[in-house]
Amino acid sequence: MTHPAPEPASEDLLRRMAPQVLGALLRRYGHFDAAEDAVQEALLAAARQWPEEGRPRNPRGWLIRVASRRLTDQLRSEAARRRREETAAALTPRDAFVAPPPGEDRAPAEEDTLTLLFLCCRADLPAAGRIALTLRAVGGLTTAEIARALLVPEATMAQRISRAKRRIRTSASPFGSPADPADPAAAGEQEQEQAGERERAARLADVLHVLYLIFNEGYTATSGRELQRADLATEAIRLTRAVHALLPDDGEVAGLLALMLLTDARRAARTGPDGSLIPLAEQDRTRWDRDAIAEGVALVSDALTRTPLGPYQLRAAIAAVHDEAAGDEDTDWAEILALYEVLVRLVPGPVERLGHAVAVAMVHGPRRALDLLAALDDDDHLAGHHRLEAVRAHLLETAGDRAAARAAYAKAAGLTLSTPERRYLLSRAARIAE
Structure with missing residues (x-):
């Protein structure tokens, strides 16, 4: 045979x-x-x-x-x-x-990868280092990709990864459980339990952040000829499902899984036959994955009603409002703005503030949103990033300032390393010039 x-x-x-x-x-x-x-x-x-x-x-x-x-x-x-x-x-x-x-090579893949996830997110490593190290080890991202995902220079990221590896190499217990206090009598049982809870919470927060960054790199690649890397997005969803199975009552784990499902549901409609980028407002919503949307909505709805509110739940709720709209003109931007108002209070980061500015534009007009963008010009992480310039270009176009919009689109195109994004931005600039 x-x-x-x-x-x-x-x-x-x-x-x-x-x-x-x-x-x-x-x-x-x-x-x-x-x-x-x-x-x-x-x-x-x-x-x-x-x-x-x-x-x-x-x-x-x-x-x-x-x-x-x-x-x-x-x-x-x-x-x-x-x-x-x-x-x-x-x-x-x-x-x-x-x-x-026997059995050594038949350990579940999820077990090994989840073990690697949690072990890389060590409390004795700086937060930036452990996140970068986990993205490298678990996500398989290059140093350049990690630097772009975290909005820092590549040389800085290389140093962080090297320092994290060196710290692990010199650690007395590089991959064991969190060490017990040096003097058990000096710390009571309650203090030890609280310290353990804080470390577990910190590790979980880092794990979720890493999974989110891996998914984002898969959903919109920061460089290359393809807009999406479906393998990375799919792997991030698989690992998040595994974390959710371990922690079914954690609202932020459920929120992250919901966010991934609600976002990835649009994957098939995001590119044309030639691989060109199709923005959300122009996508054929009949191509969206309704099963993934239903699962994501159920997850975030349940989490919002029975667990403490967190950033991933809010992001998932925003994605749900988009996905449940029959068309772009039916999107409830007032609700999205209200959700962003809460999100930027919890996480006042540059990416969250950029999304908030877009929602402000849709509700109150582009001029007010452009004022918000001006404050982001001084942000070390976002200043000079193509997404900031792309949003500015769209708002300027909406406000009727065609010359400034054309210049902003061209500037954004020059900053991105993604070929589909560059082509889209240049096409927008050319269309305004006609």
Whole structure:
């Protein structure tokens, strides 16, 4: 009996499996930096071998075995060089990974990736560093992509990631549970419990932030020829579902999942046959995923009625108002503005203020919104960003200032690294010039 030839490697498959393999290695060994290097070597080996030999029947197991061999070889070499015989003796022999222990490679992918998510979001790392590190390890984003997502220079982001890795490497307990107090008698049981709750809340907040950023990069890629990276958006939704299954009563987890579903529901209508960008107001709403919208609305409605209010719930509620409108002209902008007013009080960030300005324009007119944008010109994170200029251009066009709008569209086009966005912005500028 003949069997079909194994499939070759695919870039999407390797990207999806990278965090799963890294999570499995960290669960066994720790050593974040070395494990990450080993995973990259395994991915390169797969990219070379699978097209010639075919994809193995258990791709994840193959990658774990190869990465484990690379890692144990590296650790053994380092141990010998540093004369740490006790470390070298404790390492598992390389041959053991030819046939992994029963069940080792069959751990659920969600378990390994979720483990990696929460372990990267360590309380002893600076917030910016742990978010960047998690985006790199779990999201598979490049340093440049992370820098654009977080609105900081690429060199700054590279330094943050390096410092986070160095902090993990020198930590006495890089991937264990939060350490107990040095002097148990100095901290009462209640204080320890409260400290643990604060750390868990901080880790969860970082996890949700990372998942949100991964989804955003998938929904609107910050660079490249394609507007969307569906693999990243789908992976972010899958992981958020897994977190929601673990924490079904957390309103912000439900809110984030709802936001992703309500936003991703529009994916099919966002681009034309040639890959060109179609703005929300011009999309064919019959192409929106009504099942995803219904699920998202149910999730956020339930969260809003029984859990403390949070930013992701508010963002999801705004998305729900858009998705439930029969057409763009039916959108309840007054309700959206009211939701943004609450959101910017909770999270007065530049992106939230930019969305608020758009809602103000739809309710009170573009001139008032343009005054709000002028305040954002001094924001270090948003100043010079193409989205600020694109919104300004739209408001100027709405206000009838065609020359200024054309210049703003051209400026925005020059700032974006996304080909579809650049083409759209230039087309808007050209249309005004006609």
